[in-house]
Amino acid sequence: MGEPYIEVHKVTKVFGGRSEQAIQMLENGKSKEEIRQAIGVNVGVDRATFTIERGELFVIMGLSGSGKSTLLRCLNRLIEPTAGSIVIDGTDITTLRKAELLKFRQRTMAMVFQNFALLPHRTVIDNVAYGLEIQGISKSERLERAKEQLKIVGLEGYENQYPHNLSGGMQQRVGLARALANDPEILLMDEAFSALDPLIRDDMQNELINLQHKLQKTIVFITHDLNEALKLGDHIALMKDGVVVQTGRPDDIISNPANEYVERFIRGVNLSKVLTAADVMKRPSPLLRVRDGVRVGLRKLNEAGLSSGFVVDDEQRLMGLVSAEVLAKSAKGPMQMVGECELRPVTTIKPETSLEDLFQLVVETNYPMPVVAEDGKLQGLVLKSSILEALASQGGERNGVSASEAPVIPVD
Amino acid sequence: MAFPLPKLPLSQWIDAIVNWLEATIGPFLTDVSNVVQAVVNAIIQFLNWVPPWLLIIVFAIIAYRAGKWKLALGTVIGLLLIWDLQLWRDLITTFVLVILSALVSVVIGLPIGIWSARSRGVYRVVSPILDLMQxxxxxxxxxxxxxxxxxxxxxxxxxxxxxxxxxxxxxxxxGILHVPVDLVEAARAFGTNDSQLLWKVQIPIAMPNIKAGINQTIMLSLSMVVIASMIGAGGLGADVMSALQTLNVGQGFEAGISIVILAVIMDRVSQKLGGRNANVTK
Incomplete structure (x- = not known):
């Protein structure tokens, strides 16, 4: 992760001839609509520029007519870009000759379609094996590999069915298996889940995320559904009228919409699904350290007016919760350090927990929820109030860098 | 009132072309004709040599494979009737003519159909010629x-x-033009080249349409074979012609009903043969 894998640079698609003139007009700052009225050509994609990292799930999102599907098809040249370059792993695919392009489509990229686009005259297994057949792989080998893919997408036993006998969700699994059978580096998914029922769509999204963790493909996913984009995307490119309006991580787009269009877009989003604990947590303060003297700890709590506090070790790992009462008792006894006192275990949450899941926990517990990363380090605290604040402001602050420090609410 | 311009010598032109063709390739075509005639006659003679009951059994088996018992039974009854009417030899001649004509039509027509689906220019040339032919x-x-x-x-x-x-x-x-665009696009996305697209996607999906076309071709062949008997083709059509010339209504009906029986059998069989996987296409 992290290295640029697909570099899309000023890719433009003009439909209907006079392309040079249209591109010149675009460079001069004319809008798509102005060009259409002036010379009657349609600009599908307007100088799209972005970078996709290896192994990430990159979502291109926009409403219908925004040029997202055209842009996706430029990536494998099902639609020839009029101008611009698409460099994939060092190769500018816009310069590939026909034979090279066919090979590239066979080996490097595979595509999943909105309406599944399964061949109706072939059985499920022959559909999955289609790409391998095109490459000239022997029948026994391709059927074996196709069978493996069907297993991965959970369609074992359906090999000899015909596509029209399957439900939409199953058909799209076949579509996914067909794409995966080629073992491509890149998966292009064109509104792959849009034709499915909401519940099935949700399942498929989760499975795609799981698959992605397992297989580490680079996925370019097209959708018109912002919730889907935010759920799936490592990065999102928002398109409008052929222009990439904004690219960024999902929460960047939510918290810093580049313009009014994006802002209007995200107003319809269910924030509780998008924001995570990391987005709303506050800096924990005061913190007691295991090596703090008991009296120091007690004073910290008293100064903050709290009845208990979280204890971390030298490496910021959360050890537990200690109450002022226990500290006060210990101060009279032999124990010298906070770490030696009786620490209460606490329920912790992960930074990537969504707000939706947080609601329940926060309601049930009566102290702030500590956010703990996988290495055990305390990242921050989630308070009831910070959740509400985030939802109200439609923003939320990132990674506990908020200026306001969280007072630990006195409870017990 | 006469048209103010002189008459175009269209008929003279056509006559000139025909004469020129006759002079240049006439002898060659006569040779071709003789060879084909010999082959066709051999086929007809062979089928006449085979006893009718054996052919009826063969037809019944084909009909059974194409359809069900009903079709096989109808075939047997119909063919027995024709045999009984002593029109068997004419039936064979007509049948051979229809099959050969349809075969030639399909062998030439399929590639032209595929070609005109792939190239608009070809279709622009082919389409008016088809209108003319029909x-x-x-x-x-x-x-x-x-x-x-x-x-x-x-x-x-x-x-x-x-x-x-x-x-x-x-x-x-x-059929080829009606292959859904998204299927063609999907095939292309997997790196399918032109000939793979044709054989693995377009032709299989267009098959129901292609079969319908072949069925129509067989039916039209049969109707034309009757007219063609006027130029010495023989067969059931010749029986109809001679009955008409002698105003022999009964004989005309016998030949006519034989043609109908042959037509129904060939229609049903050609519709259903190979149609078992037609139900998998949407």
Whole structure:
């Protein structure tokens, strides 16, 4: 992760001839609509520029007519870009000759379609094996590999069915298996889940995320559904009228919409699904350290007016919760350090927990929820109030860098 | 009132072309005609040598494979009736003519249909020719065909092919053009080249249409073979002709009903043969 894998640079698609003139007009700052009225050509994609990292799930999102599907098809040249370059792993695919392009489509990229686009005259297994057949792989080998893919997408036993006998969700699994059978580096998914029922769509999204963790493909996913984009995307490119309006991580787009269009877009989003604990947590303060003297700890709590506090070790790992009462008792006894006192275990949450899941926990517990990363380090605290604040402001602050420090609410 | 301009010498032009063709390729076509005639006669003689009951059994088996018991039973009853009416030899002649004409039509028509589906320019040329082939009264080209091929089976086959080929071309083209765009796109996305696209995607999906075209071609062949009997093709059509000339209504009906029986059998069988996997296409 992290290295640029697909570099899309000023890719433009003009439909209907006079392309040079249209591109010149675009460079001069004319809008798509102005060009259409002036010379009657349609600009599908307007100088799209972005970078996709290896192994990430990159979502291109926009409403219908925004040029997202055209842009996706430029990536494998099902639609020839009029101008611009698409460099994939060092190769500018816009310069590939026909034979090279066919090979590239066979080996490097595979595509999943909105309406599944399964061949109706072939059985499920022959559909999955289609790409391998095109490459000239022997029948026994391709059927074996196709069978493996069907297993991965959970369609074992359906090999000899015909596509029209399957439900939409199953058909799209076949579509996914067909794409995966080629073992491509890149998966292009064109509104792959849009034709499915909401519940099935949700399942498929989760499975795609799981698959992605397992297989580490680079996925370019097209959708018109912002919730889907935010759920799936490592990065999102928002398109409008052929222009990439904004690219960024999902929460960047939510918290810093580049313009009014994006802002209007995200107003319809269910924030509780998008924001995570990391987005709303506050800096924990005061913190007691295991090596703090008991009296120091007690004073910290008293100064903050709290009845208990979280204890971390030298490496910021959360050890537990200690109450002022226990500290006060210990101060009279032999124990010298906070770490030696009786620490209460606490329920912790992960930074990537969504707000939706947080609601329940926060309601049930009566102290702030500590956010703990996988290495055990305390990242921050989630308070009831910070959740509400985030939802109200439609923003939320990132990674506990908020200026306001969280007072630990006195409870017990 | 006469048209103010002089009459175009269209008929003279056509005559000149026909004469020129006759002079240049006439002898060659006569040779071709003789060879084809010999082959067709051999086939007809062979089928006449086979006892009718054996052929009826063979037809019944084919009908059974194509359809069900009903079709096989109907085939047997119909063919027995024709045998009983002593029209068996004429039936064989007509049958061979129809099959050969349809075969030639399909062999030529399929590639033209595919080609005109892939190239708009080709279709622009082919389409008016097809209109011409289907609407030009057949007698108009029967006569020049006679000049080239002499009287007999070959001009009959030629005329039948001209008349019967258009549905194969049109429906093949239509079937291929109606292959859903997203399927073609999906195939392309997997790196399918042009010939793979044709054989693995377009033709299989267009198959129901192509079959319908072939069925139509067979039916048109049968109807044309009757007319073609006027130029010496023989067969059931000749029986109809002679009955008409002698105002023999009963004999005309016997030949007519035989043609209908043959038509129904060939229609049902050609519709259903190979149609078992037609139900998998949407």
């Amino acid at each position: 609407t030009m009264p057949s007698f108009v080209y029967l006569v020049p065909v006679l000049i080239f091929f002499n009287i007999g089976l070959v001009p009959a086959i030629f005329a039948t092919v001209v008349f019967a080929m258009p549905p194969t071309i049109r429906l093949t083209r239509l």
